[in-house]
Amino acid sequence: MNTVNDFSLLNLTAIALRHRRTLFGLPILFVIIGVALTFAFPYAYSADSSFRPQTSDQSAGRLAGLAAQFGVAIPGGSSGDPIKFYSELLISRRVLEPVVLTTYSVNAPGVPANANLLTYLRANGKDSADSLRQGIDRLRSHIEVLPDRDAGIIHLSVN
Numbered sequence: 001m002n003t004v005n006d007f008s009l010l011n012l013t014a015i016a017l018r019h020r021r022t023l024f025g026l027p028i029l030f031v032i033i034g035v036a037l038t039f040a041f042p043y044a045y046s047a048d049s050s051f052r053p054q055t056s057d058q059s060a061g062r063l064a065g066l067a068a069q070f071g072v073a074i075p076g077g078s079s080g081d082p083i084k085f086y087s088e089l090l091i092s093r094r095v096l097e098p099v100v101l102t103t104y105s106v107n108a109p110g111v112p113a114n115a116n117l118l119t120y121l122r123a124n125g126k127d128s129a130d131s132l133r134q135g136i137d138r139l140r141s142h143i144e145v146l147p148d149r150d151a152g153i154i155h156l157s158v159n
Contacts, residue, residue: 043108050155053082086154087147091140100135 016023089095100117112119123135146155 044159047158048156050153051086052151052153053086083147083149083152083154087145090145090154090156091143093136096136096139097132100132100139 100121100123103114103116104120105114106120107113117123117139118131118135121135121138123131123138125131125134142159144155144157144159146157147153148155
């Protein structure tokens with residue numbers, strides 16, 4: 001009574017033993033590949049935030065906008081686009097300089113324990129001013145500012 005559907009535990013054990021290299025080798029190979037890929041790539045951190053800029057007097061700004069449509073200028077109206085202002089402010093030198101110069105404590109292998117972003121970003125200029133400029137430029141390359149004018153929200157991402 002030897003049919004195709006007639007499997008016993010003994011038959012399954014015999015098949016597993018015949019293919020033991022494949023059954024045990026492939027999982028071990030995949031674990032080795034996974035561990036190698038984990039150590040091959042450096043740590044990657046990301047921080048995301050979104051905010052809505054607040055205006056000092058939104059109702060007055062709306063009235064000034066409505067009046068402007070009819071050609072009437074109201075003094076003390078909106079001084080500019082707050083979305084554009086804050087988007088530019090987030091990547092300005094005035095904001096990024098203290099961020100680059102602040103000392104941070106990091107607990108990661110192969111990284112100095114306490115240092116500023118000039119060290120972490122490897123900004124090694126000819127002098128301190130050039131290093132600061134390089135550090136700010138490198139930090140800017142990791143920052144993404146996405147203004148959403150329709151929603152009035154600014155999305156900030158640092159990688």
